[in-house]
Amino acid sequence: MNLHSDHPHALPSYLDRNDLGPWGDFLQQVDRVTPYLGKLGRWVETLKRPKRTLIVDVPIHLDDGRVAHYEGYRVQHNTSRGPGKGGVRFHQDVTLSEVMALAAWMSIKNAAVNVPYGGAKGGIRVDPKELTAAELERVTRRYTSEIGLIIGPTKDIPAPDVNTNERVMAWMMDTYSMNIGETATGVVTGKPIDLGGSLGRREATGRGVFIVGQEAARRIGLDIAGARVAIQGFGNVGGVTGKLFAEAGARIVAVQDHAGTVYHPGGIDIPALTRHVASTGSVAGFPHAEALPTDQFWDVECDILVPAALERQITEANAGRIRARMVIEGANGPTTPLADDILNERNVLVIPDVIANAGGVTVSYFEWVQDFSSFFWSEEEINERLAKIMRGAFHTIWQVAEDHKVSLRTATFIVACQRILHARDLRGLYP
Ligand SMILES: NC(=O)C1=CN([C@@H]2O[C@H](COP(=O)(O)OP(=O)(O)OC[C@H]3O[C@@H](n4cnc5c(N)ncnc54)[C@H](OP(=O)(O)O)[C@@H]3O)[C@@H](O)[C@H]2O)C=CC1
Ligand SMILES: O=C(O)CCC(=O)C(=O)O
Numbered sequence: 291m292n293l294h295s296d297h298p299h300a301l302p303s304y305l306d307r308n309d310l311g312p313w314g315d316f317l318q319q320v321d322r323v324t325p326y327l328g329k330l331g332r333w334v335e336t337l338k339r340p341k342r343t344l345i346v347d348v349p350i351h352l353d354d355g356r357v358a359h360y361e362g363y364r365v366q367h368n369t370s371r372g373p374g375k376g377g378v379r380f381h382q383d384v385t386l387s388e389v390m391a392l393a394a395w396m397s398i399k400n401a402a403v404n405v406p407y408g409g410a411k412g413g414i415r416v417d418p419k420e421l422t423a424a425e426l427e428r429v430t431r432r433y434t435s436e437i438g439l440i441i442g443p444t445k446d447i448p449a450p451d452v453n454t455n456e457r458v459m460a461w462m463m464d465t466y467s468m469n470i471g472e473t474a475t476g477v478v479t480g481k482p483i484d485l486g487g488s489l490g491r492r493e494a495t496g497r498g499v500f501i502v503g504q505e506a507a508r509r510i511g512l513d514i515a516g517a518r519v520a521i522q523g524f525g526n527v528g529g530v531t532g533k534l535f536a537e538a539g540a541r542i543v544a545v546q547d548h549a550g551t552v553y554h555p556g557g558i559d560i561p562a563l564t565r566h567v568a569s570t571g572s573v574a575g576f577p578h579a580e581a582l583p584t585d586q587f588w589d590v591e592c593d594i595l596v597p598a599a600l601e602r603q604i605t606e607a608n609a610g611r612i613r614a615r616m617v618i619e620g621a622n623g624p625t626t627p628l629a630d631d632i633l634n635e636r637n638v639l640v641i642p643d644v645i646a647n648a649g650g651v652t653v654s655y656f657e658w659v660q661d662f663s664s665f666f667w668s669e670e671e672i673n674e675r676l677a678k679i680m681r682g683a684f685h686t687i688w689q690v691a692e693d694h695k696v697s698l699r700t701a702t703f704i705v706a707c708q709r710i711l712h713a714r715d716l717r718g719l720y721p
Pocket of ligand 2: 375378447451654
């Protein structure tokens, strides 16, 4: 597809026109929804460029006294429905195109579950495994100061993503608070409970993946008890997803992370694998399962495949090999548009990221509300409200997919883009 001529107005000059990366995938997804937007279609160009893009230099002292520089980003894709909201990723391969796409998928996701946010995302191009804890803290604090210009509890609220966690959120909250001279717990979500974090946030994304998995399984007549599940990525999202499916009686037949792939047709012992990862840092070397070559992960016989690592893992090169009846996207952007078409043709149901992994931001919304009111809810209450929102959003999207005879991804984009562009239309353009 020649993106240059198909999107003459959509290409910011700061991107490589020959390789738009994940941003190119997002543009194609927007093109697929455009015919369904009716009169709101006149606003669709709004979605094809981020509202605000900040690139920052993050210099720190390494422990040995040298100065190192890292590139950081914060992108606010859209704020028509409310402040920007989305995670912060620390990874050596982070690019601007990637952060733009991740921010855009946040706009869609937040609208799909109807939380009052726009979409944003951030990242630093750094391998956190190469830093000491003190260096990681310095990178986090300097980055937070640099993006402090555009974040804030009513402006844009970061949260955890790949390689960031509660500890990183605590540093971000503290740095922002120091800079403005007052404690602002609502500036980030995914914080430690003792700093205004919410019960259930750590597990929320995996819990949401499991809830939509249950709903979809019921509709295609798949019994979760006994179902075979393969999971790529065993961090926050993949780990919790695996735990909940295993507790519901599913067999987790394969798990892959960056360093290895383990396979057991009878079902991997997930608590034992979790202990192994906590002590060694990877699933590799887990003694109670067979090791598989990396690429064979995609050939594993299973009923449910959960990509829960990075973007562009399911491509035209491996989509034809996938044995699952359904793919539940725990990761953001794991399936390219061409792979989506292949899975569709093969009748593999894809539950798209923009609904499947929305549990995390939904409980982030609960955290933000709790911080503003300084009144904290029980975990039971949080999980009940999460399940209600996830099930309600899933039903709406399923219905739209049936009505328009489109994929669940396009259906989610129809619902979300209509909400975003309706808000844009109501607000108008001029101050
Ligand atoms: N955290 C959240 O609340 C949310 C996260 N997401 C998305 O879910 C995905 C995972 O995020 P999260 O679980 O938080 O991140 P974590 O950092 O907790 O875990 C990432 C996992 O992915 C693995 N991984 C990284 N690269 C590869 C690779 N090339 N092949 C196989 N496995 C790989 C990592 O393995 P290793 O440790 O070996 O590097 C690790 O197991 C991302 O796409 C993120 O954007 C979506 C919604 C919310
Ligand atoms: O909890 C949040 O605010 C955002 C989580 C996130 O980054 C995501 O959903 O991809």
